[in-house]
Structure formats: structure tokens, C-alpha cells
Amino acid sequence: MKVLIVEDEPALRAALVEYLTQDGFRCEQAAGYAAAHEKVKLYEYDAVLLDLTLPDGRGLDLLRTLKADRSAAGVLILTARDALADKLAGLELGADDYLTKPFHLAEVSARLRAVLRRRHFEGQPKVEFAGIVVDLATTAVTVHGQPVILTRKQYELLLYFLAHPGRVLTKEALAEHAWGDGVDAVDSFDFIYTHLKNLRQKLQEAGGGQYLRTVYGLGYQLLDPDA
Amino acid sequence: MKLLTQQNRFYLVGTLLLFALGSVGLYAVLGYEFRHEVDQDLRAEARLLTARLRAGQTVADADGLPTSPTLSAHPGLSGLRDTLLVNPYDSAHPLAPYRALTVRVITAAGPRWLTVRRSLLEAEDAREITLGVMLPLMGGLLVALLGLNRWLSRRVWRPLNQTVAQLRDYDGHRPLALAPTDIDEFAILHRTLEEMSQRLGHEYEALREFTENAAHETRTPLAILQARLEQLVQVPGLPLPARPLLVDALGGVSRLLRLYQGLTLLSKIENGQFAGQQLVDLGALVVARFTQLEEVIADKQLQVNAPSAALWVSMHPALAESLVHNLLNNAVRHGLPGGQVAVMISERKLVVSNTGMVPEAAPELFFQRFRKNDAASASPGLGLSIVQQIARLYGFDVSYIFESAASLHVLTVKV
Numbered sequence: 001m002k003v004l005i006v007e008d009e010p011a012l013r014a015a016l017v018e019y020l021t022q023d024g025f026r027c028e029q030a031a032g033y034a035a036a037h038e039k040v041k042l043y044e045y046d047a048v049l050l051d052l053t054l055p056d057g058r059g060l061d062l063l064r065t066l067k068a069d070r071s072a073a074g075v076l077i078l079t080a081r082d083a084l085a086d087k088l089a090g091l092e093l094g095a096d097d098y099l100t101k102p103f104h105l106a107e108v109s110a111r112l113r114a115v116l117r118r119r120h121f122e123g124q125p126k127v128e129f130a131g132i133v134v135d136l137a138t139t140a141v142t143v144h145g146q147p148v149i150l151t152r153k154q155y156e157l158l159l160y161f162l163a164h165p166g167r168v169l170t171k172e173a174l175a176e177h178a179w180g181d182g183v184d185a186v187d188s189f190d191f192i193y194t195h196l197k198n199l200r201q202k203l204q205e206a207g208g209g210q211y212l213r214t215v216y217g218l219g220y221q222l223l224d225p226d227a
Numbered sequence: 228m229k230l231l232t233q234q235n236r237f238y239l240v241g242t243l244l245l246f247a248l249g250s251v252g253l254y255a256v257l258g259y260e261f262r263h264e265v266d267q268d269l270r271a272e273a274r275l276l277t278a279r280l281r282a283g284q285t286v287a288d289a290d291g292l293p294t295s296p297t298l299s300a301h302p303g304l305s306g307l308r309d310t311l312l313v314n315p316y317d318s319a320h321p322l323a324p325y326r327a328l329t330v331r332v333i334t335a336a337g338p339r340w341l342t343v344r345r346s347l348l349e350a351e352d353a354r355e356i357t358l359g360v361m362l363p364l365m366g367g368l369l370v371a372l373l374g375l376n377r378w379l380s381r382r383v384w385r386p387l388n389q390t391v392a393q394l395r396d397y398d399g400h401r402p403l404a405l406a407p408t409d410i411d412e413f414a415i416l417h418r419t420l421e422e423m424s425q426r427l428g429h430e431y432e433a434l435r436e437f438t439e440n441a442a443h444e445t446r447t448p449l450a451i452l453q454a455r456l457e458q459l460v461q462v463p464g465l466p467l468p469a470r471p472l473l474v475d476a477l478g479g480v481s482r483l484l485r486l487y488q489g490l491t492l493l494s495k496i497e498n499g500q501f502a503g504q505q506l507v508d509l510g511a512l513v514v515a516r517f518t519q520l521e522e523v524i525a526d527k528q529l530q531v532n533a534p535s536a537a538l539w540v541s542m543h544p545a546l547a548e549s550l551v552h553n554l555l556n557n558a559v560r561h562g563l564p565g566g567q568v569a570v571m572i573s574e575r576k577l578v579v580s581n582t583g584m585v586p587e588a589a590p591e592l593f594f595q596r597f598r599k600n601d602a603a604s605a606s607p608g609l610g611l612s613i614v615q616q617i618a619r620l621y622g623f624d625v626s627y628i629f630e631s632a633a634s635l636h637v638l639t640v641k642v
Contacts, residue, residue, distance in 0.1 A: 009447055009450075009451060011451045011454075011455065012447070012450050012451045012454055015451070015454035015455055015457075015458055016454065018458060019454070019457075019458060019461075022461070053443055080442060080443040080444075080445075080446035080447045080450065081439050081442050081443055081446075100446070101446040101447060101449065101450035102446060102449040102450035102452070102453040102454070102480065102484055103450065103453070103454075104453070104457060105454055105457045105458070106457070153522055167461060168460050168461055170457075170460060170474065170477060172477060172478070172481060173457070179519065179520075179522070179523070180519070181552065182516075182519045182520050182523060182556075184485070184552070184556045184560070184606070184610075185520055185523055185555070185556040185559040185560050186523050186559075186560065187560060187604060187605060187606070188605075191522065191523060191526040191527075194526060195522065216467065216470065217467060217470030217471055217474065218460055218465070218470050218473070218474060219460070
């Protein structure tokens with residue numbers, strides 16, 4: 001999957017490129033409007049990560065160019081401006097999703113995957129990892145063929161893990177993904193622990209072994225128990 | 228009261244008063260004039276008769292009619308006077324008012340007192356006829372003037388009314404464009420208002436741009452910090468002592484972000500950047516929020532008591548959401564584990580309460596920015612300030628009390 005990362009801030013661009021490359025994306029980068037414009041005119045991308053504020057032009061213009069060219073690329077907007085108008089304009093122009101900085105890298109990767117899934121629906125809408133199969137259309141989950149019944153939040157957490165096999169996900173990133181700004185209502189993210197414990201137990205009872213590992217002092221990761 | 232109504236009211240009262248005064252005046256003047264006329268006639272008659280008497284002619288008709296002059300040898304009171312005499316013409320009114328003039332005449336036979344009389348009834352009749360014509364005429368004129376004044380005022384004040392209507396809808400964001408007018412005063416008013424609105428618009432734009440730029444300049448480094456720290460989390464075999472440092476650093480970033488989001492929201496509300504209202508059901512938002520917080524509530528074993536009810540309010544949807552989120556987040560966050568969280572919706576009131584610890588300061592102080600009961604809490608302490616700011620924007624009334632008997636924190640929003 002080929003992704004163009006348009007971001008003028010070198011450190012952030014580097015972080016995105018490195019993280020997404022490790023997640024299996026083929027990343028190309030552009031530091032400004034002109035470079036990005038040239039690239040989208042020359043090459044085909046599956047997705048474009050687009051910063052709206054560029055030193056030499058507006059990200060929204062690039063979005064217009066993509067739409068005018070009938071590009072098949074999914075567009076995920078990244079912006080440091082939190083004006084509602086920008087968000088609406090972006091989505092109206094045909095962007096697939098929108099993230100405000102700062103963001104969790106895992107969230108960018110998960111949203112990017114979701115965008116690509118929606119764009120290229122020809123493939124089976126299923127996510128698989130070491131015996132776990134999630135049917136995105138019916139939200140049915142099986143482990144080695146055994147059906148597993150999950151709550152809504154457990155399902156969301158599992159999908160998030162499946163988008164990042166092997167990655168260490170912090171409690172905070174997990175909570176913010178599943179509860180959004182509801183995390184403002186909690187003083188600590190420890191409540192996440194109960195949900196992960198239950199999820200882990202359900203996967204295990206279905207004969208799956210230890211999928212979710214606790215990474216001491218950091219968070220959790222999804223690993224193939226047989227690996 | 229409307230300017231036009233006020234003006235019409237004054238005008239009506241004024242003209243009615245003038246009309247009444249005018250009528251009374253007219254009545255008096257006519258009375259005086261007619262009497263004066265009668266007096267003149269009497270004097271002329273007396274002069275003529277005196278001359279005749281002096282010439283030795285007789286004057287007295289013996290027909291006995293009240294208007295016939297009489298001559299008496301008895302001394303009488305000289306001069307003009309009003310008197311009532313038997314009225315031979317109208318039996319319904321046996322006595323009629325008369326004007327009489329008595330003069331002393333030296334005749335050949337000695338001094339005589341000549342009295343001439345005129346009926347005042349005719350003068351009265353003439354006065355009534357005149358008034359009967361004049362008063363309706365004046366009344367008609369008055370009504371016509373009132374109508375004319377109404378029409379004229381409406382016409383003259385129309386530009387002002389239009390300006391007022393435009394000002395009422397003015398949000399302070401863009402310069403005003405008022406309709407041109409050829410009335411000098413209105414032209415000056417329009418120019419002044421337009422200039423003021425331009426300044427307001429500039430200030431609004433400047434502040435908006437500032438918050439946008441501040442957003443960009445703050446969010447970008449935060450994004451770098453967070454992304455780089457998250458990459459660090461992924462480094463395999465990270466030494467154990469480094470891990471808590473990393474997690475603390477990440478926690479710091481997210482606290483900064485939350486602080487920053489709260490402050491931007493507050494300054495945006497203050498700058499009036501949430502224009503546009505629509506009807507929003509706060510009751511539905513409460514239900515949605517509780518659903519979202521389901522797991523958090525279960526984890527804290529909170530008893531939620533929130534009978535569903537609708538509360539329709541006209542406000543910006545994003546602010547309605549923020550209001551409900553902050554109120555419920557506050558209750559859930561500060562609710563004691565195992566305690567109660569209740570939301571009661573009545574006529575025009577939203578009451579959110581939770582059992583909690585005794586506050587360390589007077590409850591209303593928690594509306595201040597950065598005011599927290601627990602200084603070590605990761606929350607920036609802006610939630611209630613945001614609630615208050617939103618309430619202020621829409622003229623809602625917010626109060627916060629602590630009922631010590633039930634150890635209950637009660638926040639009431641009257642919409």
C-alpha cells in the first residue's frame with residue numbers, strides 16, 4: 001500500500017514515515033505543496049496523509065487537485081488548526097477522515113487502514129491475525145473457528161490491536177481510541193485494565209492462548225501466541 | 228415601547244388637549260363676542276332713544292314685549308346688566324336671559340330712566356350653531372393630522388427601523404453594510420456604526436487568526452513530541468527504568484493538549500466564534516453521553532439515576548455538546564466510587580448531582596479557571612469555567628451548591 005505523506009514539519013514527517021513503514025506501508029514524502037503537487041500528478045497513491053497548513057500552499061487545494069484528477073487515493077487530513085470550518089471544508093471536498101494534531105501514531109495507522117479498506121472494498125472485509133478472524137461487515141469474531149462474543153468496546157480494542165500487531169499500545173492511546181473525549185471523565189486510565197483482562201480471557205477461552213501481552217510499565221501488545 | 232408608538236401617544240394626548248382648550252376658548256370667545264355685539268346694539272338704541280326723548284318724542288311702546296324699551300320715573304340702576312325675563316315666545320322656558328341697559332335721560336318732564344333690552348337667546352343660538360360647525364371641523368382636522376403624522380413618522384423613521392433590525396442580527400464579525408439614506412442624521416449614524424463594526428470585525432478577525440496561529444504553533448510541537456515519544460515506546464527492549472519516564476512524558480503531553488483545548492474553547496466562546504443556533508435536545512445529549520461513559524461508570528460502580536426527558540434549547544450544537552459533556556464528565560470524575568450520579572430535567576432546568584467529598588473551598592469558586600479540588604489531578608480544571616462561559620453566552624443561570632447532609636454536589640443550569 002503506497003502512501004504519500006505531506007507534512008512540512010521534518011520531525012513529524014520522519015516519525016510518520018518511520019512508524020507507517022514499520023506498519024507495512026510504502027511511504028513517500030513531500031515537505032510542501034509544490035513537491036506534493038508534483039508527486040500526485042506523476043504517481044498513483046493508495047492514500048495521502050495531508051497536512052492542511054503548508055508553507056507554500058494550502059492543503060485543501062491539493063485535495064481539490066486530487067478530486068479533480070479523479071484520483072483513487074484515500075485522503076486522511078492531519079491538521080494543527082482546530083477550526084470546525086476547516087474540518088467541514090475538508091470532508092466536503094471529499095477527504096475520507098480527519099485527525100487533529102497531536103495524534104497517536106497508532107491512531108493514524110488505524111484510520112489509514114480503515115480508509116484503505118473502505119476505498120478498496122473489493123477485497124474481503126476481513127482482518128486476520130494468527131487465528132483471529134474479524135468480519136468487518138458483520139462484526140463477527142472467531143478464534144480458530146470458535147465464535148467469540150465481545151462487547152462493543154472490546155471489539156473496538158481488538159480491532160485497534162489487530163491494526164498494530166506487535167506494537168506496544170499505551171493505556172492512554174487505547175482509552176482515547178475506544179472512549180474518545182470520554183476519557184476526560186476519568187482520572188486514571190487504569191479502568192482500561194478490566195476491559196483488556198476480559199478481552200484476553202475471552203480470546204483465551206476460545207482456545208487462542210495468550211494474544212495480549214502486558215509490556216511492563218508501558219502498555220500492551222498483540223502477539224502471536226504460537227510464535 | 229416603540230418610538231413610533233411613543234410619538235403617536237404624545238401626539239394624540241397633545242392634540243386632544245389642544246382640541247379641548249381650543250373648544251373651551253372658542254366657546255368663551257364666541258360668548259364674549261356675541262355679548263359685546265348685543266351691548267353695542269343696546270348702546271346704539273339707547274343713544275337713539277335718548278336723542279328722541281330729548282327732542283320731546285315718546286319712545287315707549289306699550290306692547291309689553293320684553294324687548295320694548297321702558298321709561299320710568301323711578302330712579303333705577305344705570306348701566307348694563309344680565310337679567311331674566313318672562314319669555315312670551317316659548318312656554319316651555321318661561322324665563323329667558325336678557326341683557327338690559329338703563330340710562331338716565333333728562334327730559335322736559337324731569338329725569339327719566341330709560342331701559343332697553345335684548346334677548347340673549349339669539350346670541351346663544353348663534354354660538355351653538357357656530358360651535359356645531361366648528362367643532363366637527365376641528366375634530367376631523369385632528370384625525371387627519373394624526374393620520375398624517377403617523378404616516379410621516381413611519382416614513383421618516385423607516386431607515387432607523389431597518390438599521391435597528393440589522394443591528395439586532397449583527398454578530399460583530401463582519402463590517403456592517405447599512406442601506407444608504409439621504410437624511411443627514413441617519414447618514415452620520417450609519418457611518419459611525421459602519422466604522423465601529425469595521426473595527427469590531429478587525430478585532431474579531433485578529434483574535435480568530437491569533438487563536439488559529441496559536442493552535443498551529445502549539446499543536447505542531449505537541450504532535451512532534453507525542454509522535455517521537457510513541458516511537459520510543461516501540462523501541463524493543465527498552466530498559467525498565469526508562470519506561471515510567473516515558474509514560475510520564477506522554478501523560479504530560481496529553482495534559483498540555485487538554486489544557487490547550489480547554490483554553491482555546493474558552494477564548495473562542497469569548498470571541499463569539501460560535502455563531503448560529505439551532506434547537507438541540509439536551510436530554511438526548513445526556514443519554515448519549517451516559518452511553519459513552521457506560522464502562523467508566525460501571526468501573527466506578529456509580530449508580531446513575533437519569534430519567535430520560537427532553538429539554539429543547541436553542542444554541543450552537545457544539546456548545547450544547549460541550550456543556551453536557553463537561554457537566555457529566557465532572558459528575559462522573561468527581562463522583563465517589565459506589566456513589567450516585569443523577570440528572571434531573573424539569574421544565575427549563577438541568578440538574579446534575581453526584582455524591583462526593585466535602586469541597587475544600589466554596590463551591591462557586593470552582594467556576595474559576597484552573598480551580599481544582601485535588602491539585603494533583605491531571606485535569607486542567609477548566610470544565611466548570613467552560614460550563615459557565617457557555618451559560619453566560621446564552622444567558623443561562625448556573626449554580627453550584629454542596630448539600631452537606633447528603634454529601635451531594637449539585638449543579639443547576641436554568642436555561
